[in-house]
Amino acid sequence: DTGVSQDPRHKITKRGQNVTFRCDPISEHNRLYWYRQTLGQGPEFLTYFQNEAQLEKSRLLSDRFSAERPKGSFSTLEIQRTEQGDSAMYLCASSPSRAGGDWEQYFGPGTRLTVT
Amino acid sequence: RKEVEQDPGPFNVPEGATVAFNCTYSNSASQSFFWYRQDCRKEPKLLMSVYSSGNEDGRFTAQLNRASQYISLLIRDSKLSDSATYLCVVNRVKAAGNKLTFGGGTRVLVKP
Numbered sequence: 001d002t003g004v005s006q007d008p009r010h011k012i013t014k015r016g017q018n019v020t021f022r023c024d025p026i027s028e029h030n031r032l033y034w035y036r037q038t039l040g041q042g043p044e045f046l047t048y049f050q051n052e053a054q055l056e057k058s059r060l061l062s063d064r065f066s067a068e069r070p071k072g073s074f075s076t077l078e079i080q081r082t083e084q085g086d087s088a089m090y091l092c093a094s095s096p097s098r099a100g101g102d103w104e105q106y107f108g109p110g111t112r113l114t115v116t
Numbered sequence: 117r118k119e120v121e122q123d124p125g126p127f128n129v130p131e132g133a134t135v136a137f138n139c140t141y142s143n144s145a146s147q148s149f150f151w152y153r154q155d156c157r158k159e160p161k162l163l164m165s166v167y168s169s170g171n172e173d174g175r176f177t178a179q180l181n182r183a184s185q186y187i188s189l190l191i192r193d194s195k196l197s198d199s200a201t202y203l204c205v206v207n208r209v210k211a212a213g214n215k216l217t218f219g220g221g222t223r224v225l226v227k228p
Contacts, residue, residue: 035216040220042203042221044218045216091160095214104165105162109158109159110159
């Protein structure tokens, strides 16, 4: 399968614990995005990387959230001191970078986080 | 006010019928537009881009009205498999990258 992959697919954790999610983008894509989706809502942008550089972060990304893409390939999203409000689906997407902009983002299956 | 707004539905559609719904966006700087489809508990998948002149892909037709800041999606000859949530997406291209802004989705239920 050459699509975007995410791991784990499901995570249940207790409030206050730290969690880390991984995203492996499509191999030739140099842009990687993280979104969060809660029930009944559309995905909300969290942050985005071009290669290893984190170029934009949403104000939704509190200081408890950190994302990395150390070698410009896979990315991790860590949430520290989880709260019940962090329960959501965390989606990763990737896209190529083409002259004139790139438009199509391909999503992974998501990691569903439940904070109890 | 949300940047992208959609009627959440559900739109209950008899199989074979036509259904259409709109999405409005507030940022006139938005440069590109898409419809994504999302099945229950699955990831969003690109359905089609929306071009200024309008475009068609099989049974699906998308229109863009920049003056009124809305886009529309029309589904003809609805199939049971068209049941899904349709997400309206706008993209404001920045120099270094794109950030998709999603609407809340319109749920479509096609019934026999």
